Amino acid sequence: MELIEHWIGGTSTSGSGDRRGPVYNPATGAQSADVVMASKQDVETAVRTAKEAFETWKDSSLTARQNIMFAFRNLIVEHKLDIARALTAEHGKTIDDALGEVQRGLEVIEFACNIAHLLKGDYSQQVSRGVDTYTVRQPRGVVAGITPFNFPAMVPMWMYPMAIACGNTFVLKPSEKDPSASLLAAELFQKAGLPDGVLNVLHGDKEAVDGLLEHPDIAAISFVGSTPIARYIYETGTRNGKVVQALGGAKNHMIVLPDADMDLAADAAVSAGYGSAGERCMAISVVVTVGDAADHLLPRVQERIDALKVAPGDEEGAEMGPLVTGMHRDKVASYIAAGEAAGATLVRDGRTADVPAEGFFLGPTLFDNVKRDMSIYTDEIFGPVLSVVRTESYEEAIQMINDNPYGNGTAVFTNDGGAARKFQEEIQVGMVGINVPIPVPLAFYSFGGWKHSNFGSHGIYGPEGIHFYTRQKVIISRWPDPIHRGVDLGFPQHG
Numbered sequence: 368m369e370l371i372e373h374w375i376g377g378t379s380t381s382g383s384g385d386r387r388g389p390v391y392n393p394a395t396g397a398q399s400a401d402v403v404m405a406s407k408q409d410v411e412t413a414v415r416t417a418k419e420a421f422e423t424w425k426d427s428s429l430t431a432r433q434n435i436m437f438a439f440r441n442l443i444v445e446h447k448l449d450i451a452r453a454l455t456a457e458h459g460k461t462i463d464d465a466l467g468e469v470q471r472g473l474e475v476i477e478f479a480c481n482i483a484h485l486l487k488g489d490y491s492q493q494v495s496r497g498v499d500t501y502t503v504r505q506p507r508g509v510v511a512g513i514t515p516f517n518f519p520a521m522v523p524m525w526m527y528p529m530a531i532a533c534g535n536t537f538v539l540k541p542s543e544k545d546p547s548a549s550l551l552a553a554e555l556f557q558k559a560g561l562p563d564g565v566l567n568v569l570h571g572d573k574e575a576v577d578g579l580l581e582h583p584d585i586a587a588i589s590f591v592g593s594t595p596i597a598r599y600i601y602e603t604g605t606r607n608g609k610v611v612q613a614l615g616g617a618k619n620h621m622i623v624l625p626d627a628d629m630d631l632a633a634d635a636a637v638s639a640g641y642g643s644a645g646e647r648c649m650a651i652s653v654v655v656t657v658g659d660a661a662d663h664l665l666p667r668v669q670e671r672i673d674a675l676k677v678a679p680g681d682e683e684g685a686e687m688g689p690l691v692t693g694m695h696r697d698k699v700a701s702y703i704a705a706g707e708a709a710g711a712t713l714v715r716d717g718r719t720a721d722v723p724a725e726g727f728f729l730g731p732t733l734f735d736n737v738k739r740d741m742s743i744y745t746d747e748i749f750g751p752v753l754s755v756v757r758t759e760s761y762e763e764a765i766q767m768i769n770d771n772p773y774g775n776g777t778a779v780f781t782n783d784g785g786a787a788r789k790f791q792e793e794i795q796v797g798m799v800g801i802n803v804p805i806p807v808p809l810a811f812y813s814f815g816g817w818k819h820s821n822f823g824s825h826g827i828y829g830p831e832g833i834h835f836y837t838r839q840k841v842i843i844s845r846w847p848d849p850i851h852r853g854v855d856l857g858f859p860q861h862g
C-alpha cells in the first residue's frame with residue numbers, strides 16, 4: 368500500500384507518529400493509500416522548520432518573491448492535468464471539475480504574483496511641520512492552514528500563496544481524506560525556487576490541528592471547513608493569542624422569481640446543486656420559488672436531472688462523480704430517508720438511481736414541498752440533494768434566507784433589475800449572485816460568507832488576505848529642515 372508522507376523542510380518524511388489513515392478511490396470504493404497522521408512531535412518539527420525558514424524568507428526581496436511566484440504559476444499551468452487527476456482519484460470529482468478547481472487556485476497564485484504592488488503602504492507628508500506619517504505591512508511569522516476535503520487543491524491555494532508572498536512561512540494541514548494534491552503543489556513550489564521550510568505539509572487529524580492551535584510559534588491560522596469545527600478553531604486559536612480566520616459551512620438558497628428565464632434557472636439549479644456531487648460550500652441546496660415559478664421550473668429541472676451522467680470522474684462525459692467516502696454517502700442517504708419520512712415530496716430518489724454499483728455513488732435527489740422545520744432544510748447535507756421550498760411572495764423568500772444561520776452564498780433569478788437590486792441590498796449573505804448560481808469572487812476580490820459561514824473579521828484571499836497575513840505598522844517621523852537648524856550640509860560631517 369502506498370504511504371503518503373509529510374513534506375517538511377523540502378523533503379518527504381513519515382514523522383514520528385505511528386498512526387495511519389486510509390485514503391480511498393471513491394469511484395471504486397477501494398483503499399488506495401495510507402496517509403501518515405502527525406503526532407505532537409511532528410507538529411513541533413514542522414513549526415520549528417517554518418520558524419527557522421522565516422528568519423531569512425521575511426527579508427527576501429519583493430522581486431525575488433515575485434519571480435518564484437511566477438515560476439510556480441507556470442509549473443502549475445504545466446502540471447494542471449496531473450493535479451486534476453490526483454483530485455479525481457482521491458476526491459471523486461470529474462476531471463473537468465478538477466481542472467476548474469486548479470484554475471480557481473491558479474488565479475490566487477496569479478494575484479499573489481503582484482505582491483510588490485499589493486504590499487505598498489500609505490504616506491502622508493507634513494502631517495505636522497517636518498513630520499511625515501507612513502505605513503508598512505510586515506509578515507506575521509509562521510501561519511497554519513487547515514483545509515477541507517472538498518477542494519483539496521484550491522482551498523489551500525486560497526491561503527499559502529498569499530501568506531508566503533507576504534513574507535510568512537506556512538504549515539498546511541490538508542484534509543486527511545485527499546492529501547496528495549497539496550504534496551504535488553509543494554514539490555512544484557520547491558522546483559520554482561521556494562526555499563525549503565517556507566511551505567510545509569503536515570498530514571493528520573485533530574491531534575495535529577490541536578498541536579497547531581496550541582503552538583506558541585504559530586502567529587495566524589486560516590481554516591476552511593464545517594461550522595462546528597470553524598467555531599472550535601476560532602475560539603481555541605484566539606484564546607491562544609493567534610489571529611484566526613475560520614470559514615464554515617453553508618446552506619445556500621437560490622430564489623427564482625416568476626419572471627425569471629426558467630431555462631437559465633434550471634441549468635443553474637442543476638449545475639450548482641449536483642456539480643461535484645453537491646460537495647461544495649457554494650453549492651445550491653435550496654431552491655426557493657416565488658408564486659407559480661415552481662410549476663415552470665420543476666419540469667425543466669427534472670428533465671436535466673434525468674440526462675445527468677453519473678460515472679467515475681475520469682470517465683468520458685461524466686458529469687457527476689461519487690461522494691468522498693462510504694460513510695458520507697450513507698449519511699447523505701439517511702437525509703433522503705428523513706426528508707421522505709417528514710413528508711416532503713420525493714421527486715427524484717438518488718438511492719434508486721441508475722449509478723455504478725461499485726464506489727461511493729448516490730444519484731441526484733430532488734425534493735419538492737420542503738418545509739423549514741425538516742432536517743433536509745435545516746442541516747448542511749453536503750451531497751447531491753436539492754430541496755424546493757415554495758413561497759407566496761418575494762418578502763417571504765427573503766425572510767427565509769435572512770433567518771437562516773448560514774450566510775455563505777445566495778442567488779436570485781429574475782429579469783427585473785429593480786427586484787435584483789432590492790435583493791442585493793436586503794439579503795444578509797456575504798456573496799450574492801444575480802442570475803449567477805455560484806458567486807465565487809475572482810482573486811482580486813475576497814471570498815467570505817457571513818454569520819455562521821465565517822468566524823473572524825476577514826475574508827480569504829484578495830485584499831483581505833493581504834491584510835490577514837500582514838501586520839500594519841504606522842511610522843511617524845520627524846526630520847526638521849537642517850537649514851533651519853543652521854546645519855552645514857557639506858559632507859562628510861564627521862571624522
Ligand code: NAD
Nearest residue numbers: 514515516541542572573576592593596614615616617648
Ligand atoms: P471538516 O470541518 O470536517 O474538516 C476540515 C478540517 O478540519 C480538516 O482538515 C480536518 O482534518 C479538520 N478537523 C476535522 N475535525 C476536527 C476536529 N474535531 N478538531 C480539529 N480539526 C478537525 O470539513 P470537511 O468535511 O473536510 O469539509 C466540508 C465542510 O467544509 C463543509 O461544511 C463545507 O461547507 C465547508 N467548506 C466551507 C468553505 C467556505 O469557504 N466557507 C469552503 C469549502 C468547504
